Amino acid sequence: MSPLFPALAAGSTRPALQFGDQALSHAELATVAGALAARIAGAPRVAVWATPTLGTAVGVVAALLAGVPVVPVNPKTGERELTHIVTDSSPALVLAERGVELPPVLAGLARLDTDIDHVSDATGVPGEAGPAAPLPAEPSPEAPALIVYTSGTTGPPKGVVLPRRAVAATLDALEDAWQWTETDVLVHALPLFHVHGLILGILGPLRRGGSVRHLGRFGTDGVACELSSGATMLFGVPTMYHRIAEALAGDPALAKALNGARLLVSGSAALPVHDHERIAAATGRRVIERYGMTETLMNTSVRADGEPRAGTVGVPLAGVELRLVDETGAAITAYDGETVGEIQVRGPNLFTEYLNRPDATEAAFDDGWFRTGDMAIRDPDGYVRIVGRKATDLIKSGGYKIGAGEIENVLLEHPGVREAAVTGEPDEDLGERIVAWIVPAQADAPPSAEELAAHVGAQLASHKRPRTVRYLAALPRNDMGKIMKRALRG
Known part of the structure; x- marks a missing residue:
C-alpha cells in the first residue's frame, strides 16, 4: 500500500493545516508528527482528546504514521459514556494539548502533549520543521486506523474499527467524485471526533496534498473571510447551511464568497430543499450532498461534474456497490423513483468490526452486504434519495x-x-x-x-x-x- 499521506512522505512545502494563527506545511507536519509517532510506536491504541485544534490533528496524524489505532474522544462526552469508551477500547495513553485538563477517567492514563512547540523539541526549532527523518513504513491496508464510537439505538455506543484501506478508499473515491486536487483549500468548522470533521475534513486534504483551514468555531463571518482569501471548498452540516441561508439576505459579502467557492458540500443529515434553494438563489452556487456512515465511510455523492439535484445524495462512489432490498431481503432492481427499500452496501470502504462485539458485527451484514438501516429510492439515472430510517430510534x-x-x-x-x-x-x-x-x-x-x-x-x-x-x-x-x-x- 502506498503511503496514506504521500505529501508528508515527499516533504511537500505546500500549506497543510491552519488553525487560527497556527499553521504547518506538509513537511513541517511530517517532522512534528513523525517525532510524536516515534514516541508512541508499539502502543496497542491511543485516545486523542479531540478538541478543534492543531494539536488534535497532529496527534491523529502521528498515530496513523506510527500504525497505532486512534480513538477520537469527544471532549463533551458525559462521564458514563466516556467511561464506557475508555473501558471498551483500553487505550495505552491519551494525546492532548498541553494545559488541557482531562476528566478523571482519562487522567489515570499516560499522557503526551500534542502542541507543536513540544513535539518538535527533539527534532528542530519549536514551531518549525526540523531535520527530515524517514517516516515509519506504511502498515498493512487491513491494519486498524481509527476506532470511532457511534451511538446505537439501544445500549452504549459501539466502537467501529476502520482499517487503513477504508480511509484510503473513501478519500480516493471522493478525489474522483469531487475532482479534489492538491490546489484545493478546504474550510470547515466541524468537530474532530467523527468521520465528517476528522476523516473527510482533516485527513482528506492531507491525502490529496492540499490544505485545510479550520475555523475553530462556526460563524458566517469566518466562512466568508476564508472563502474570500483563497479557500475553494466548504464542508458543513445542514445546521450550518441553514444559518448561512438565514444570513445571506443581509450579507452580500457572504453571498459573494460562496459564489467564488469551487465546491459546497453538506453531509451527516439531509439538507432541506428550502435551504438548497435559498442558497442557490442568493449565490448562484448549488450545495451538493453525500451519504455515509461511521461503519461505511462514504457511499454516495453528487459529483462535481454531475447535476446538483436537491434532495438527493447522488450516485454510488467508485468501488462502492449499493443495492436496495425489500422486507424479505430480496434485491430491488427497478430504478423507478418510487420503490422504497433498505440501502445495503459493500466495498473497500467498509469497517472491519465492532470492537469486542462479534454478535453485533455478524448481525450487521447480509452475505457480505452491510445493512445500513436507511430507506431510499433510486431515480432512473441511479441518483439515490434517502427517505428515512428503517428503525425509528x-x-x-x-x-x-x-x-x-x-x-x-x-x-x-x-x-x-x-x-x-x-x-x-x-x-x-x-x-x-x-x-x-x-x-x-x-x-x-x-x-x-x-x-x-x-x-x-x-x-x-x-x-x-x-x-x-x-x-x-x-x-x-x-x-x-x-x-x-x-x-x-x-
Whole structure:
C-alpha cells in the first residue's frame, strides 16, 4: 500500500493545516508528527482528546504514521459514556494539548502533549520543521486506523474499527467524485471526533496534498473571510447551511464568497430543499450532498461534474456497490423513483468490526452486504434519495446521529421520571430536535425541562440533551408492551 499521506512522505512545502494563527506545511507536519509517532510506536491504541485544534490533528496524524489505532474522544462526552469508551477500547495513553485538563477517567492514563512547540523539541526549532527523518513504513491496508464510537439505538455506543484501506478508499473515491486536487483549500468548522470533521475534513486534504483551514468555531463571518482569501471548498452540516441561508439576505459579502467557492458540500443529515434553494438563489452556487456512515465511510455523492439535484445524495462512489432490498431481503432492481427499500452496501470502504462485539458485527451484514438501516429510492439515472430510517430510534440533529435508547435509559434514572421515550421531530436549525416524552413519578410535580436536560447532559454528550419535553399520563404501548413511537410523533 502506498503511503496514506504521500505529501508528508515527499516533504511537500505546500500549506497543510491552519488553525487560527497556527499553521504547518506538509513537511513541517511530517517532522512534528513523525517525532510524536516515534514516541508512541508499539502502543496497542491511543485516545486523542479531540478538541478543534492543531494539536488534535497532529496527534491523529502521528498515530496513523506510527500504525497505532486512534480513538477520537469527544471532549463533551458525559462521564458514563466516556467511561464506557475508555473501558471498551483500553487505550495505552491519551494525546492532548498541553494545559488541557482531562476528566478523571482519562487522567489515570499516560499522557503526551500534542502542541507543536513540544513535539518538535527533539527534532528542530519549536514551531518549525526540523531535520527530515524517514517516516515509519506504511502498515498493512487491513491494519486498524481509527476506532470511532457511534451511538446505537439501544445500549452504549459501539466502537467501529476502520482499517487503513477504508480511509484510503473513501478519500480516493471522493478525489474522483469531487475532482479534489492538491490546489484545493478546504474550510470547515466541524468537530474532530467523527468521520465528517476528522476523516473527510482533516485527513482528506492531507491525502490529496492540499490544505485545510479550520475555523475553530462556526460563524458566517469566518466562512466568508476564508472563502474570500483563497479557500475553494466548504464542508458543513445542514445546521450550518441553514444559518448561512438565514444570513445571506443581509450579507452580500457572504453571498459573494460562496459564489467564488469551487465546491459546497453538506453531509451527516439531509439538507432541506428550502435551504438548497435559498442558497442557490442568493449565490448562484448549488450545495451538493453525500451519504455515509461511521461503519461505511462514504457511499454516495453528487459529483462535481454531475447535476446538483436537491434532495438527493447522488450516485454510488467508485468501488462502492449499493443495492436496495425489500422486507424479505430480496434485491430491488427497478430504478423507478418510487420503490422504497433498505440501502445495503459493500466495498473497500467498509469497517472491519465492532470492537469486542462479534454478535453485533455478524448481525450487521447480509452475505457480505452491510445493512445500513436507511430507506431510499433510486431515480432512473441511479441518483439515490434517502427517505428515512428503517428503525425509528436514530435521530439526526445538528450533524450528529443520536441513539434514542441511551437517552431514555438516563432519563429513567431520574427520580422524577416514571416512563420515558425519546423521538426526533423536524427543526429548521438542527434538522431534527430531540423530544423527550415523560410520564412523571408525581403528576402534580413533574421535573422541569431544564432539569431533565441537565440530567442527560451530565451523563452523555451535551448534544444529546432533549430540546423539548412533553408530559403524558401514559405512553402508548402495543399488546407486547412496546412503546409505539409513531403514535407519539403523529
